[in-house]
Amino acid sequence: MASENIERYREAKKAVEKQRATRAFVIHLVAYIIGNMILGLWNAGTFYLRDNDNLWFWIPILFWGIGVMIHYLYGVALFDNWWDRDERLVEERLKK
Numbered sequence: 001m002a003s004e005n006i007e008r009y010r011e012a013k014k015a016v017e018k019q020r021a022t023r024a025f026v027i028h029l030v031a032y033i034i035g036n037m038i039l040g041l042w043n044a045g046t047f048y049l050r051d052n053d054n055l056w057f058w059i060p061i062l063f064w065g066i067g068v069m070i071h072y073l074y075g076v077a078l079f080d081n082w083w084d085r086d087e088r089l090v091e092e093r094l095k096k
Helices: 002-049 058-077 079-095
Strands: none
Touching: 002 058, 002 079, 058 079
16 A cells, blocks of 8 residues: 555656656747747848848857757656666665
């Protein structure tokens, strides 16, 4: 009975933490999209209205995009692998 409750607790905690990781990624993705839209409009305005020869908006799209992809891989796609690894480490420490 007690081990069943512990297992249900672990599953519920895993679900809550996965939901939190997914929510953090979605917030990061929305900030990426809105931020790069603003930067793109700003760069387009200076390029067309002020005859500036520099198109630099692709630089933050590229590097921030790499950061978003790493966040997705680390926080969402590999969540179950990290969770299982953490569970094994906790069990090992409890056995000591």
